[in-house]
Amino acid sequence: MTASSAVTTGTIAVPDARLYYEVRGSGPLIVLVGAPMNAASFAPLAQHLAATNTVLTTDPRGHFASPLDNPDRDSAVLDRAADLARLITHLDVGPAVVFGSSGGAVSALALAQQHPDLVTTVVAHEPPLRELLPDADAERARTEDIIATYATGDVVGAWQKFFDQAALGIPPEVVAQMFGGERDAQQVASERYWFAHELRPTTAWVPDPPLLGSVPTRVLIGIGAESTGQFCDHTSRRLGAELGVEPVLFPGDHIGFVDHPAEFAARLQEVLDAS
Incomplete structure:
Protein backbone atom coordinates (compact mmCIF):
# COMPACT_ATOMS: atom_id res chain seq x y z
CA MET A 1 0.00 0.00 0.00
CA THR A 2 1.05 3.60 -0.53
CA ALA A 3 0.20 6.64 1.57
CA SER A 4 -0.32 10.19 0.31
CA SER A 5 -1.67 13.21 2.23
CA ALA A 6 -3.32 11.07 4.91
CA VAL A 7 -4.91 8.85 2.25
CA THR A 8 -3.73 5.24 2.11
CA THR A 9 -4.47 3.41 -1.14
CA GLY A 10 -4.39 -0.28 -1.95
CA THR A 11 -5.66 -3.03 -4.21
CA ILE A 12 -6.85 -6.52 -3.32
CA ALA A 13 -7.59 -9.46 -5.57
CA VAL A 14 -11.09 -10.93 -5.40
CA PRO A 15 -12.77 -13.53 -7.60
CA ASP A 16 -12.93 -12.14 -11.16
CA ALA A 17 -11.67 -8.68 -10.25
CA ARG A 18 -9.16 -6.44 -8.49
CA LEU A 19 -10.55 -3.84 -6.10
CA TYR A 20 -9.01 -0.43 -5.56
CA TYR A 21 -9.65 1.20 -2.20
CA GLU A 22 -8.71 4.25 -0.13
CA VAL A 23 -8.48 4.62 3.65
CA ARG A 24 -8.51 7.85 5.68
CA GLY A 25 -8.43 8.66 9.37
CA SER A 26 -8.60 6.47 12.46
CA GLY A 27 -11.29 5.25 14.81
CA PRO A 28 -14.47 3.25 14.16
CA LEU A 29 -14.73 1.96 10.59
CA ILE A 30 -17.18 3.62 8.19
CA VAL A 31 -17.47 2.32 4.63
CA LEU A 32 -18.79 4.70 1.96
CA VAL A 33 -19.90 2.92 -1.19
CA GLY A 34 -21.72 3.64 -4.41
CA ALA A 35 -22.52 1.82 -7.63
CA PRO A 36 -21.40 3.11 -10.04
CA MET A 37 -19.97 6.05 -8.04
CA ASN A 38 -16.33 5.49 -7.20
CA ALA A 39 -13.97 6.42 -4.38
CA ALA A 40 -13.33 9.88 -5.81
CA SER A 41 -17.04 10.71 -5.61
CA PHE A 42 -16.99 10.12 -1.85
CA ALA A 43 -13.60 11.77 -1.15
CA PRO A 44 -14.91 15.10 0.25
CA LEU A 45 -17.41 13.31 2.53
CA ALA A 46 -14.70 10.85 3.59
CA GLN A 47 -12.32 13.69 4.45
CA HIS A 48 -14.86 15.19 6.85
CA LEU A 49 -15.71 11.86 8.50
CA ALA A 50 -12.03 10.93 8.83
CA ALA A 51 -11.65 13.42 11.68
CA THR A 52 -13.17 10.81 14.01
CA ASN A 53 -13.39 7.60 11.97
CA THR A 54 -11.46 5.21 9.78
CA VAL A 55 -13.14 5.74 6.41
CA LEU A 56 -12.96 3.19 3.59
CA THR A 57 -13.96 4.08 0.03
CA THR A 58 -13.62 1.95 -3.09
CA ASP A 59 -14.10 1.81 -6.83
CA PRO A 60 -16.79 -0.86 -7.31
CA ARG A 61 -15.98 -3.79 -9.55
CA GLY A 62 -15.89 -2.91 -13.23
CA HIS A 63 -15.33 0.82 -12.65
CA PHE A 64 -12.21 2.97 -12.88
CA ALA A 65 -9.31 1.32 -10.96
CA PHE A 99 -23.19 3.99 4.17
CA GLY A 100 -24.33 3.04 0.69
CA SER A 101 -25.91 5.41 -1.79
CA SER A 102 -28.01 4.48 -4.83
CA GLY A 103 -26.67 1.20 -6.20
CA GLY A 104 -24.23 1.18 -3.30
CA ALA A 105 -27.19 1.14 -0.92
CA VAL A 106 -28.36 -2.05 -2.63
CA SER A 107 -24.87 -3.52 -2.17
CA ALA A 108 -24.94 -2.56 1.52
CA LEU A 109 -28.34 -4.17 2.10
CA ALA A 110 -27.12 -7.38 0.48
CA LEU A 111 -24.02 -7.25 2.69
CA ALA A 112 -26.23 -7.05 5.79
CA GLN A 113 -28.16 -10.09 4.60
CA GLN A 114 -25.07 -12.12 3.72
CA HIS A 115 -22.51 -11.01 6.33
CA PRO A 116 -24.30 -9.37 9.30
CA ASP A 117 -21.34 -10.14 11.55
CA LEU A 118 -19.25 -7.62 9.60
CA VAL A 119 -21.73 -4.73 9.77
CA THR A 120 -23.11 -2.98 12.83
CA THR A 121 -25.24 -0.48 10.89
CA VAL A 122 -26.27 -0.03 7.28
CA VAL A 123 -27.45 3.38 6.12
CA ALA A 124 -29.17 2.71 2.79
CA HIS A 125 -29.40 6.10 1.09
CA GLU A 126 -31.96 6.10 -1.74
CA PRO A 127 -31.67 2.50 -2.99
CA PRO A 128 -33.33 2.12 -6.44
CA LEU A 129 -35.31 -0.99 -5.51
CA ARG A 130 -37.72 -0.94 -8.43
CA GLU A 131 -39.35 -4.26 -7.64
CA LEU A 132 -40.87 -2.88 -4.42
CA LEU A 133 -43.01 -0.41 -6.37
CA PRO A 134 -46.64 -1.15 -7.28
CA ASP A 135 -45.89 -0.27 -10.93
CA ALA A 136 -42.73 -2.38 -11.10
CA ASP A 137 -43.71 -3.90 -14.45
CA ALA A 138 -43.90 -0.50 -16.13
CA GLU A 139 -40.68 0.67 -14.49
CA ARG A 140 -38.94 -2.51 -15.60
CA ALA A 141 -39.95 -1.79 -19.19
CA ARG A 142 -38.62 1.76 -18.90
CA THR A 143 -35.28 0.45 -17.62
CA GLU A 144 -35.00 -1.95 -20.54
CA ASP A 145 -35.76 0.89 -22.94
CA ILE A 146 -33.00 3.01 -21.38
CA ILE A 147 -30.48 0.17 -21.74
CA ALA A 148 -31.54 -0.46 -25.33
CA THR A 149 -31.28 3.24 -26.19
CA TYR A 150 -27.73 3.39 -24.87
CA ALA A 151 -26.81 0.24 -26.82
CA THR A 152 -27.76 2.01 -30.07
CA GLY A 153 -25.16 4.69 -29.36
CA ASP A 154 -27.66 7.37 -28.32
CA VAL A 155 -25.87 8.35 -25.12
CA VAL A 156 -27.70 11.65 -24.58
CA GLY A 157 -31.06 10.01 -25.28
CA ALA A 158 -30.38 7.21 -22.79
CA TRP A 159 -29.40 9.65 -20.07
CA GLN A 160 -32.47 11.79 -20.77
CA LYS A 161 -34.71 8.74 -20.38
CA PHE A 162 -32.88 7.76 -17.21
CA PHE A 163 -33.29 11.20 -15.66
CA ASP A 164 -36.95 11.24 -16.70
CA GLN A 165 -37.54 7.87 -15.03
CA ALA A 166 -35.76 9.11 -11.91
CA ALA A 167 -38.01 12.23 -11.99
CA LEU A 168 -34.99 14.50 -11.57
CA GLY A 169 -36.36 17.22 -13.83
CA ILE A 170 -33.14 17.80 -15.77
CA PRO A 171 -33.95 19.60 -19.06
CA PRO A 172 -32.70 18.23 -22.41
CA GLU A 173 -30.28 21.10 -23.06
CA VAL A 174 -28.51 20.38 -19.76
CA VAL A 175 -28.36 16.64 -20.47
CA ALA A 176 -26.87 17.36 -23.90
CA GLN A 177 -24.26 19.63 -22.34
CA MET A 178 -23.38 17.01 -19.71
CA PHE A 179 -23.08 13.99 -22.00
CA GLY A 180 -22.46 15.31 -25.52
CA GLY A 181 -19.12 16.14 -27.11
CA GLU A 182 -15.67 15.16 -25.85
CA ARG A 183 -15.65 13.30 -22.55
CA ASP A 184 -13.17 11.62 -20.22
CA ALA A 185 -12.38 8.10 -21.48
CA GLN A 186 -12.47 6.49 -18.02
CA GLN A 187 -15.83 8.08 -17.27
CA VAL A 188 -17.22 6.82 -20.57
CA ALA A 189 -15.93 3.29 -19.90
CA SER A 190 -17.54 3.33 -16.46
CA GLU A 191 -20.79 4.63 -17.93
CA ARG A 192 -20.79 1.95 -20.62
CA TYR A 193 -20.31 -0.81 -18.05
CA TRP A 194 -23.07 0.62 -15.86
CA PHE A 195 -25.64 0.74 -18.65
CA ALA A 196 -24.73 -2.67 -20.09
CA HIS A 197 -23.99 -4.68 -16.96
CA GLU A 198 -25.06 -2.93 -13.75
CA LEU A 199 -28.29 -0.97 -14.10
CA ARG A 200 -30.44 -4.04 -14.74
CA PRO A 201 -29.20 -6.33 -11.90
CA THR A 202 -29.13 -3.47 -9.40
CA THR A 203 -32.71 -2.33 -9.95
CA ALA A 204 -33.96 -5.92 -10.21
CA TRP A 205 -32.59 -6.99 -6.84
CA VAL A 206 -35.22 -7.75 -4.19
CA PRO A 207 -34.30 -7.45 -0.50
CA ASP A 208 -35.54 -9.88 2.16
CA PRO A 209 -37.21 -7.67 4.79
CA PRO A 210 -37.85 -10.52 7.30
CA LEU A 211 -34.17 -11.48 7.09
CA LEU A 212 -33.05 -7.86 7.43
CA GLY A 213 -35.31 -7.57 10.45
CA SER A 214 -33.81 -10.65 12.09
CA VAL A 215 -30.10 -9.93 11.70
CA PRO A 216 -28.21 -7.95 14.38
CA THR A 217 -27.29 -5.25 11.85
CA ARG A 218 -29.30 -2.05 12.24
CA VAL A 219 -30.79 -0.92 8.94
CA LEU A 220 -31.53 2.78 8.46
CA ILE A 221 -33.11 4.27 5.34
CA GLY A 222 -31.85 7.63 4.14
CA ILE A 223 -33.60 10.03 1.76
CA GLY A 224 -32.49 13.41 0.46
CA ALA A 225 -34.51 16.29 1.85
CA GLU A 226 -34.79 17.59 -1.72
CA SER A 227 -35.71 14.23 -3.30
CA THR A 228 -39.46 14.39 -2.66
CA GLY A 229 -41.40 12.77 -5.50
CA GLN A 230 -38.34 11.29 -7.18
CA PHE A 231 -38.01 7.62 -8.10
CA CYS A 232 -35.63 6.80 -5.24
CA ASP A 233 -37.78 8.70 -2.76
CA HIS A 234 -40.59 6.28 -3.60
CA THR A 235 -38.41 3.15 -3.50
CA SER A 236 -36.81 4.19 -0.21
CA ARG A 237 -40.14 4.83 1.45
CA ARG A 238 -41.45 1.48 0.23
CA LEU A 239 -38.43 -0.24 1.76
CA GLY A 240 -38.91 1.68 4.99
CA ALA A 241 -42.54 0.54 5.13
CA GLU A 242 -41.49 -3.08 4.52
CA LEU A 243 -38.98 -2.86 7.37
CA GLY A 244 -41.12 -0.77 9.71
CA VAL A 245 -38.42 1.92 9.69
CA GLU A 246 -39.04 5.65 9.40
CA PRO A 247 -36.66 7.12 6.79
CA VAL A 248 -34.07 9.64 7.88
CA LEU A 249 -33.63 12.86 5.91
CA PHE A 250 -30.20 13.99 4.70
CA PRO A 251 -29.11 17.27 3.09
CA GLY A 252 -29.63 17.69 -0.65
CA ASP A 253 -31.02 15.19 -3.08
CA HIS A 254 -29.81 11.88 -4.53
CA ILE A 255 -26.18 13.09 -4.53
CA GLY A 256 -26.37 15.34 -1.50
CA PHE A 257 -23.12 13.90 -0.19
CA VAL A 258 -21.39 15.31 -3.30
CA ASP A 259 -23.05 18.73 -3.22
CA HIS A 260 -23.01 19.26 0.57
CA PRO A 261 -20.23 17.07 2.02
CA ALA A 262 -19.70 18.96 5.30
CA GLU A 263 -23.40 19.15 6.15
CA PHE A 264 -23.93 15.58 5.00
CA ALA A 265 -21.07 14.30 7.18
CA ALA A 266 -22.44 16.11 10.22
CA ARG A 267 -25.91 14.67 9.61
CA LEU A 268 -24.57 11.15 9.08
CA GLN A 269 -22.55 11.32 12.30
CA GLU A 270 -25.60 12.68 14.14
CA VAL A 271 -27.75 9.82 12.85
CA LEU A 272 -25.16 7.21 13.82
CA ASP A 273 -24.63 8.68 17.28
CA ALA A 274 -28.39 8.69 17.91
CA SER A 275 -28.99 5.13 16.72
Whole structure:
Protein backbone atom coordinates (compact mmCIF):
# COMPACT_ATOMS: atom_id res chain seq x y z
CA MET A 1 0.00 0.00 0.00
CA THR A 2 1.05 3.60 -0.53
CA ALA A 3 0.20 6.64 1.57
CA SER A 4 -0.32 10.19 0.31
CA SER A 5 -1.67 13.21 2.23
CA ALA A 6 -3.32 11.07 4.91
CA VAL A 7 -4.91 8.85 2.25
CA THR A 8 -3.73 5.24 2.11
CA THR A 9 -4.47 3.41 -1.14
CA GLY A 10 -4.39 -0.28 -1.95
CA THR A 11 -5.66 -3.03 -4.21
CA ILE A 12 -6.85 -6.52 -3.32
CA ALA A 13 -7.59 -9.46 -5.57
CA VAL A 14 -11.09 -10.93 -5.40
CA PRO A 15 -12.77 -13.53 -7.60
CA ASP A 16 -12.93 -12.14 -11.16
CA ALA A 17 -11.67 -8.68 -10.25
CA ARG A 18 -9.16 -6.44 -8.49
CA LEU A 19 -10.55 -3.84 -6.10
CA TYR A 20 -9.01 -0.43 -5.56
CA TYR A 21 -9.65 1.20 -2.20
CA GLU A 22 -8.71 4.25 -0.13
CA VAL A 23 -8.48 4.62 3.65
CA ARG A 24 -8.51 7.85 5.68
CA GLY A 25 -8.43 8.66 9.37
CA SER A 26 -8.60 6.47 12.46
CA GLY A 27 -11.29 5.25 14.81
CA PRO A 28 -14.47 3.25 14.16
CA LEU A 29 -14.73 1.96 10.59
CA ILE A 30 -17.18 3.62 8.19
CA VAL A 31 -17.47 2.32 4.63
CA LEU A 32 -18.79 4.70 1.96
CA VAL A 33 -19.90 2.92 -1.19
CA GLY A 34 -21.72 3.64 -4.41
CA ALA A 35 -22.52 1.82 -7.63
CA PRO A 36 -21.40 3.11 -10.04
CA MET A 37 -19.97 6.05 -8.04
CA ASN A 38 -16.33 5.49 -7.20
CA ALA A 39 -13.97 6.42 -4.38
CA ALA A 40 -13.33 9.88 -5.81
CA SER A 41 -17.04 10.71 -5.61
CA PHE A 42 -16.99 10.12 -1.85
CA ALA A 43 -13.60 11.77 -1.15
CA PRO A 44 -14.91 15.10 0.25
CA LEU A 45 -17.41 13.31 2.53
CA ALA A 46 -14.70 10.85 3.59
CA GLN A 47 -12.32 13.69 4.45
CA HIS A 48 -14.86 15.19 6.85
CA LEU A 49 -15.71 11.86 8.50
CA ALA A 50 -12.03 10.93 8.83
CA ALA A 51 -11.65 13.42 11.68
CA THR A 52 -13.17 10.81 14.01
CA ASN A 53 -13.39 7.60 11.97
CA THR A 54 -11.46 5.21 9.78
CA VAL A 55 -13.14 5.74 6.41
CA LEU A 56 -12.96 3.19 3.59
CA THR A 57 -13.96 4.08 0.03
CA THR A 58 -13.62 1.95 -3.09
CA ASP A 59 -14.10 1.81 -6.83
CA PRO A 60 -16.79 -0.86 -7.31
CA ARG A 61 -15.98 -3.79 -9.55
CA GLY A 62 -15.89 -2.91 -13.23
CA HIS A 63 -15.33 0.82 -12.65
CA PHE A 64 -12.21 2.97 -12.88
CA ALA A 65 -9.31 1.32 -10.96
CA SER A 66 -11.21 -1.91 -10.15
CA PRO A 67 -10.99 -3.89 -13.41
CA LEU A 68 -12.75 -7.18 -14.09
CA ASP A 69 -11.04 -10.27 -15.47
CA ASN A 70 -14.06 -10.57 -17.77
CA PRO A 71 -15.35 -7.09 -18.64
CA ASP A 72 -18.58 -8.60 -19.97
CA ARG A 73 -19.51 -10.05 -16.57
CA ASP A 74 -22.58 -8.43 -14.99
CA SER A 75 -22.19 -6.51 -11.73
CA ALA A 76 -24.26 -8.87 -9.58
CA VAL A 77 -25.43 -7.41 -6.28
CA LEU A 78 -24.22 -10.40 -4.29
CA ASP A 79 -20.77 -10.12 -5.90
CA ARG A 80 -20.57 -6.49 -4.80
CA ALA A 81 -21.66 -7.45 -1.28
CA ALA A 82 -18.96 -10.13 -1.19
CA ASP A 83 -16.43 -7.51 -2.33
CA LEU A 84 -17.36 -5.29 0.61
CA ALA A 85 -17.07 -8.22 3.00
CA ARG A 86 -13.56 -8.95 1.71
CA LEU A 87 -12.50 -5.32 2.01
CA ILE A 88 -13.76 -5.05 5.60
CA THR A 89 -12.04 -8.32 6.49
CA HIS A 90 -8.85 -7.20 4.74
CA LEU A 91 -8.64 -4.00 6.80
CA ASP A 92 -9.21 -6.00 10.01
CA VAL A 93 -10.62 -3.03 11.93
CA GLY A 94 -14.32 -3.92 11.72
CA PRO A 95 -17.12 -4.50 12.17
CA ALA A 96 -18.17 -1.51 10.11
CA VAL A 97 -20.86 1.03 9.61
CA VAL A 98 -21.69 0.97 5.90
CA PHE A 99 -23.19 3.99 4.17
CA GLY A 100 -24.33 3.04 0.69
CA SER A 101 -25.91 5.41 -1.79
CA SER A 102 -28.01 4.48 -4.83
CA GLY A 103 -26.67 1.20 -6.20
CA GLY A 104 -24.23 1.18 -3.30
CA ALA A 105 -27.19 1.14 -0.92
CA VAL A 106 -28.36 -2.05 -2.63
CA SER A 107 -24.87 -3.52 -2.17
CA ALA A 108 -24.94 -2.56 1.52
CA LEU A 109 -28.34 -4.17 2.10
CA ALA A 110 -27.12 -7.38 0.48
CA LEU A 111 -24.02 -7.25 2.69
CA ALA A 112 -26.23 -7.05 5.79
CA GLN A 113 -28.16 -10.09 4.60
CA GLN A 114 -25.07 -12.12 3.72
CA HIS A 115 -22.51 -11.01 6.33
CA PRO A 116 -24.30 -9.37 9.30
CA ASP A 117 -21.34 -10.14 11.55
CA LEU A 118 -19.25 -7.62 9.60
CA VAL A 119 -21.73 -4.73 9.77
CA THR A 120 -23.11 -2.98 12.83
CA THR A 121 -25.24 -0.48 10.89
CA VAL A 122 -26.27 -0.03 7.28
CA VAL A 123 -27.45 3.38 6.12
CA ALA A 124 -29.17 2.71 2.79
CA HIS A 125 -29.40 6.10 1.09
CA GLU A 126 -31.96 6.10 -1.74
CA PRO A 127 -31.67 2.50 -2.99
CA PRO A 128 -33.33 2.12 -6.44
CA LEU A 129 -35.31 -0.99 -5.51
CA ARG A 130 -37.72 -0.94 -8.43
CA GLU A 131 -39.35 -4.26 -7.64
CA LEU A 132 -40.87 -2.88 -4.42
CA LEU A 133 -43.01 -0.41 -6.37
CA PRO A 134 -46.64 -1.15 -7.28
CA ASP A 135 -45.89 -0.27 -10.93
CA ALA A 136 -42.73 -2.38 -11.10
CA ASP A 137 -43.71 -3.90 -14.45
CA ALA A 138 -43.90 -0.50 -16.13
CA GLU A 139 -40.68 0.67 -14.49
CA ARG A 140 -38.94 -2.51 -15.60
CA ALA A 141 -39.95 -1.79 -19.19
CA ARG A 142 -38.62 1.76 -18.90
CA THR A 143 -35.28 0.45 -17.62
CA GLU A 144 -35.00 -1.95 -20.54
CA ASP A 145 -35.76 0.89 -22.94
CA ILE A 146 -33.00 3.01 -21.38
CA ILE A 147 -30.48 0.17 -21.74
CA ALA A 148 -31.54 -0.46 -25.33
CA THR A 149 -31.28 3.24 -26.19
CA TYR A 150 -27.73 3.39 -24.87
CA ALA A 151 -26.81 0.24 -26.82
CA THR A 152 -27.76 2.01 -30.07
CA GLY A 153 -25.16 4.69 -29.36
CA ASP A 154 -27.66 7.37 -28.32
CA VAL A 155 -25.87 8.35 -25.12
CA VAL A 156 -27.70 11.65 -24.58
CA GLY A 157 -31.06 10.01 -25.28
CA ALA A 158 -30.38 7.21 -22.79
CA TRP A 159 -29.40 9.65 -20.07
CA GLN A 160 -32.47 11.79 -20.77
CA LYS A 161 -34.71 8.74 -20.38
CA PHE A 162 -32.88 7.76 -17.21
CA PHE A 163 -33.29 11.20 -15.66
CA ASP A 164 -36.95 11.24 -16.70
CA GLN A 165 -37.54 7.87 -15.03
CA ALA A 166 -35.76 9.11 -11.91
CA ALA A 167 -38.01 12.23 -11.99
CA LEU A 168 -34.99 14.50 -11.57
CA GLY A 169 -36.36 17.22 -13.83
CA ILE A 170 -33.14 17.80 -15.77
CA PRO A 171 -33.95 19.60 -19.06
CA PRO A 172 -32.70 18.23 -22.41
CA GLU A 173 -30.28 21.10 -23.06
CA VAL A 174 -28.51 20.38 -19.76
CA VAL A 175 -28.36 16.64 -20.47
CA ALA A 176 -26.87 17.36 -23.90
CA GLN A 177 -24.26 19.63 -22.34
CA MET A 178 -23.38 17.01 -19.71
CA PHE A 179 -23.08 13.99 -22.00
CA GLY A 180 -22.46 15.31 -25.52
CA GLY A 181 -19.12 16.14 -27.11
CA GLU A 182 -15.67 15.16 -25.85
CA ARG A 183 -15.65 13.30 -22.55
CA ASP A 184 -13.17 11.62 -20.22
CA ALA A 185 -12.38 8.10 -21.48
CA GLN A 186 -12.47 6.49 -18.02
CA GLN A 187 -15.83 8.08 -17.27
CA VAL A 188 -17.22 6.82 -20.57
CA ALA A 189 -15.93 3.29 -19.90
CA SER A 190 -17.54 3.33 -16.46
CA GLU A 191 -20.79 4.63 -17.93
CA ARG A 192 -20.79 1.95 -20.62
CA TYR A 193 -20.31 -0.81 -18.05
CA TRP A 194 -23.07 0.62 -15.86
CA PHE A 195 -25.64 0.74 -18.65
CA ALA A 196 -24.73 -2.67 -20.09
CA HIS A 197 -23.99 -4.68 -16.96
CA GLU A 198 -25.06 -2.93 -13.75
CA LEU A 199 -28.29 -0.97 -14.10
CA ARG A 200 -30.44 -4.04 -14.74
CA PRO A 201 -29.20 -6.33 -11.90
CA THR A 202 -29.13 -3.47 -9.40
CA THR A 203 -32.71 -2.33 -9.95
CA ALA A 204 -33.96 -5.92 -10.21
CA TRP A 205 -32.59 -6.99 -6.84
CA VAL A 206 -35.22 -7.75 -4.19
CA PRO A 207 -34.30 -7.45 -0.50
CA ASP A 208 -35.54 -9.88 2.16
CA PRO A 209 -37.21 -7.67 4.79
CA PRO A 210 -37.85 -10.52 7.30
CA LEU A 211 -34.17 -11.48 7.09
CA LEU A 212 -33.05 -7.86 7.43
CA GLY A 213 -35.31 -7.57 10.45
CA SER A 214 -33.81 -10.65 12.09
CA VAL A 215 -30.10 -9.93 11.70
CA PRO A 216 -28.21 -7.95 14.38
CA THR A 217 -27.29 -5.25 11.85
CA ARG A 218 -29.30 -2.05 12.24
CA VAL A 219 -30.79 -0.92 8.94
CA LEU A 220 -31.53 2.78 8.46
CA ILE A 221 -33.11 4.27 5.34
CA GLY A 222 -31.85 7.63 4.14
CA ILE A 223 -33.60 10.03 1.76
CA GLY A 224 -32.49 13.41 0.46
CA ALA A 225 -34.51 16.29 1.85
CA GLU A 226 -34.79 17.59 -1.72
CA SER A 227 -35.71 14.23 -3.30
CA THR A 228 -39.46 14.39 -2.66
CA GLY A 229 -41.40 12.77 -5.50
CA GLN A 230 -38.34 11.29 -7.18
CA PHE A 231 -38.01 7.62 -8.10
CA CYS A 232 -35.63 6.80 -5.24
CA ASP A 233 -37.78 8.70 -2.76
CA HIS A 234 -40.59 6.28 -3.60
CA THR A 235 -38.41 3.15 -3.50
CA SER A 236 -36.81 4.19 -0.21
CA ARG A 237 -40.14 4.83 1.45
CA ARG A 238 -41.45 1.48 0.23
CA LEU A 239 -38.43 -0.24 1.76
CA GLY A 240 -38.91 1.68 4.99
CA ALA A 241 -42.54 0.54 5.13
CA GLU A 242 -41.49 -3.08 4.52
CA LEU A 243 -38.98 -2.86 7.37
CA GLY A 244 -41.12 -0.77 9.71
CA VAL A 245 -38.42 1.92 9.69
CA GLU A 246 -39.04 5.65 9.40
CA PRO A 247 -36.66 7.12 6.79
CA VAL A 248 -34.07 9.64 7.88
CA LEU A 249 -33.63 12.86 5.91
CA PHE A 250 -30.20 13.99 4.70
CA PRO A 251 -29.11 17.27 3.09
CA GLY A 252 -29.63 17.69 -0.65
CA ASP A 253 -31.02 15.19 -3.08
CA HIS A 254 -29.81 11.88 -4.53
CA ILE A 255 -26.18 13.09 -4.53
CA GLY A 256 -26.37 15.34 -1.50
CA PHE A 257 -23.12 13.90 -0.19
CA VAL A 258 -21.39 15.31 -3.30
CA ASP A 259 -23.05 18.73 -3.22
CA HIS A 260 -23.01 19.26 0.57
CA PRO A 261 -20.23 17.07 2.02
CA ALA A 262 -19.70 18.96 5.30
CA GLU A 263 -23.40 19.15 6.15
CA PHE A 264 -23.93 15.58 5.00
CA ALA A 265 -21.07 14.30 7.18
CA ALA A 266 -22.44 16.11 10.22
CA ARG A 267 -25.91 14.67 9.61
CA LEU A 268 -24.57 11.15 9.08
CA GLN A 269 -22.55 11.32 12.30
CA GLU A 270 -25.60 12.68 14.14
CA VAL A 271 -27.75 9.82 12.85
CA LEU A 272 -25.16 7.21 13.82
CA ASP A 273 -24.63 8.68 17.28
CA ALA A 274 -28.39 8.69 17.91
CA SER A 275 -28.99 5.13 16.72
